Amino acid sequence: MGMTPAVSADAPRPLKRARITSMGAAKSPLLGAAMFAPAILYIVLLIGAPFMLAVFYAFSDARIGSNELHYVGFENFRSILQSPSFLKAIKNSVVFTICAQIIVLICSNILAIVLEKKFLGRGLVRFLILLPWVAPVSLGTIGWKWILDSIYSVITWVLIWAHLVKPYEAPMWLGQPYLAMASVILVHCWRLIPFSTVILLAGRTAIPKEIPEAASIDGAGFWRTLFQITLPMMRPILSVAVLFGTIFTFTDMTVVYILTAGGPFNSTQTLPSLAFATGIQGSDLAAGAAISLFLVPVLVVIAYLMLRVASRTEGA
C-alpha cells in the first residue's frame, strides 16, 4: 500500500514522464526498474511473504516445535469461529477502535483549535503534546502500567489523598473488566492524539483565514463556524486522520499486551493480541494465523477508502 500513492501521483502528469523518456529512451526502463526495486522488494519480502505464510499456515495444522505440516482445509476457521474468546476479541477490537477514534477525534480537534491560537509558550506546549507520539510505544506504555498499577498507582494515591475513594476499596485500574478496557482505550488515545492533532492542525492552517472571518461577519458563532464551515472544509484531512487512526488502533497490540495481556478474563483481548497469544505464546501457529487473517477484510476496506480520499483530493 505504501507504493500506491507514488503510482497514482505519477499518472496525472504525463508531461514529466515524457521528459524523462526523451532523456534516453533505451536507458529509462532499466533505470525505472532500479528505482522501483527497493519498494517492490520491501513489500514482497516484509509484507507479501509473511502474509502468504499466514494464509498458508491458516489452512494447515502448523505448531511451534512440530516438524510436520498437514493441509486441514477450513478446520482452523471453523474452530476459532466457535471459540468464545475469539468472538469476544472481535467485539473488543470493535469497541476499542470505535471508542478510541471518537475520543481521539474530539480531543485532537480541541487541541488543534487551541494550538492554532497564538499564546505565550505555544511552541513548548506543542512540543509536549507531541511527546507521546515520539516516545517509543513500549516505554510509554510501561510508564502507564506503573501509573495504573494495583499497588503503586499514583492515580489511586491521589484519589485516596483527596478522600474520593477509601484505601481498601480503591479501583483496580487493570484488574476489573470495564476499568481495564477503559484504561487500555485511554492509554491508546494518549498515544494517538498527538498524531491526529498534528494532522488536524495542518488541516486547519490550510484554511485561508478570510473564510472563518467571513463566517463571523455573516453572523456565525463559534459552533456554527466549526460544524458548518471549518470541519466540512477539513473533511479530506479528517478522513485521513480517522483512517490512519483506525489502522493504528485496530492492528495495535502493544498497549493491550503490556498493560493487561488481554486480561482480566479476556476482557481486553483484541484480535492482534489474541492472535499473538494463540499463535506464539500458545504454540498454535495455525490458529494464530487464522485469527490474524480476520483483520484483512477490515484493513482492505480502510485501504480502499484511503485510496478514494487520495484520488478525490488529487482531483479537486
Added chain:
Amino acid sequence: MAVVQTRNLTKVFKEGELGAVNNVNLETREGEFLVFLGPSGSGKTTLLRMIAGLETPTSGEILIGGKVVNDMTPRERRIAMVFQSYALYPHLTVYNNIAFPLKAQKIPKNLHKEKVEWAASLLSIGSLLQRKPRELSGGERQRVALARAIVREPSVFLLDEPLSNLDAKLRLSAREELERFHRRVGTTTIYVTHDQVEAMAMGDRIMVLNKGVVRQFATPKEVYDDPADTFVATFLGSPPMNLVENGDLIVGFRPEHFRLADEIKEPKVTFKFKVENVEYLGAEFILSGLIMGGQLDGKKVVARLLLGHTYEIGVTYDFAVPERHLKFFDRATEKKTEARALAWA
C-alpha cells in the same frame, strides 16, 4: 442604512513601532460610496478590518449608526464585507453560500429561498445557484460574494479590493456593475483599493492614506485638482504630478497642463523643454524630458499631450504651464501652501 464614524482610531501592532493606523477621524454620509485609497502598507485594510470588527483598535472609537461598536462582534455590527479573495465557502453551493448569513442570523427558513433568489437576480447569477465556487469564473465568484453580502440587507457594506483578482478587461465591467449596484441599493459603502483609477471613478469621497495617516479626505475632484501634500499629488494621476523644487517651495503641475507655450492664452510660466522620450499611446503622447536653463535647469518633467503635433526626440520646445494650474507645497513639511510669485528665470 447607517453612518460610520471613527474617532482618533489607532491600531498599533507592535508596541513602540509606528501604528498601522494613526488617529483616523472620519464620518461617512448616508448612502455614500467612500473609498480608502493608499499604497500597500498604508493601513487602509487594517482600518476597514477594524470597522468590520475583525481587528481590535488600540485606541479610539468606532461608531455605526451613532452607537459605539468597539466591543461588538462582527455579527452584532450588522455589516457585510466582501474580501479580496471573496472567501466563498468552497464546500457549499452558490445557493448555500448566499443563504449562509440568513441561517447564521436565524432568519425564518421560509424566507431563505425568496431572499437568495432576490440577491441572485440582482447580480444576475440566478443560473449558477447549484454550482460550487470552484466551478465559477473570477467575475462570477465576485458576484456571489456580493450577493452573499447583500442578502441580509446590511447597514454598511465593506469591500476590500474586490476587483484586484480580476483581469483588466473584466475589472472595467465589474467596476461599472458595482457602481450601478451601489446606485440601486444605496447602502453606505466603504471601498478599499490601491488603484487610483478605481478610487476616482467610483468614490463619492476619497480618503488617501499613507503609513497609517490620513493625507487627504475629499471628493475625487478636490483630491486630484488640489492635493493636500506631495504624496497625494504624486499618488494620483498617471503619469503623476511633476514636482520641482524652487527655493523653499516645491512647485507641482499636472502633465496635462504642461503644453506648448503658444497654445496657452492666459498668464503662464514658460520653460525650455528638451524632449528625451516620446511614448505614443494612441489617443495621446507622453513626453518626458528636461527643463533647460533658468532656476529649474536639468529638472525632469513629463508632459501629457493630445495628438495634433509631432515631437522629435532631442529637440527643445517652448513649453508652459498656466499659472492657475501651479500648485505650491512647503519644502519642509511637503504640505500645500499659498500660491506665491516666484523667480523662474
